[in-house]
Amino acid sequence: MENHKGKTVYNKQTKAERKITELGPIPDTETELAPGPDDVWDETTASWRLDPVAINRHQKAKHAEINTWRDQQEQTPVEHDGHHWDTDAASRARIISVLMAGVMPLDYWTDADNNDQPMTLDQLRELYAAIVQQGGRIHDRQRTMKADVSALTTIEEVQAYPVGWPAEVTA
Structure with a gap:
């Protein structure tokens, strides 16, 4: 009798873990080999292998992280003409409305630090x-980051991929 x-x-x-408490062989539905978090059992090789959809799941999660980074970057003020200017959707909409009207309502525009700066319509176009x-x-x-992540072939590479600007480049 096997012990x-x-x-x-x-x-x-299910990958559920249990301790054997009875005599007899290990059931065919179980193995002593420990699975990884993204493994599935392969009957052909009698071993765990990476679930083919797992890399895709991790890539999608990294893409979501990249989208969050993008959203944050789009809120980052832009430096122009020696000042920082808001770039959020409301700020862009205000600029567009003035540019469409073709008339500056005032002779200034307020920068991201809430200081009024002299501004002409042409300067506002340059800012936009x-x-x-x-x-x-x-x-x-x-787009570059998403393409990079999509080309990675291991979960470890995907998880280690740094989201953001390359070290030598800033927005």
Whole structure:
């Protein structure tokens, strides 16, 4: 009679762990091999292997992290003409409304530090162009990061991928 009492086994379907308490063989539905968090049982090789959808699940999670980074970056003031300017949706909408009207309501615009700065309509166009350019850089970096993550082949690589600007580049 086989004696595996005290050994830890894992269910091949659920990965549930249990200690053997009775005499006899290890059931065919269990194995002594410990699974990883993203493993599935492979009957052909009689071993655990990476679940093919696991890498995709981790990539999607990293893509969501990248989207959060993008959203934060889009709220980061842009530096233009020696001042920092708000770039959030409300600020962009205010600028667009003035540009569409073609008339500056005042002879200044308020910067991100809440200081009034002299501003002409042409200068406001230049400011808006700077905001759009920053948005383009953010979008380009986001697409690059997502492509990089999609090309990774291990969960460890995906988890270790640094989200953000490369060290030598800032927005």
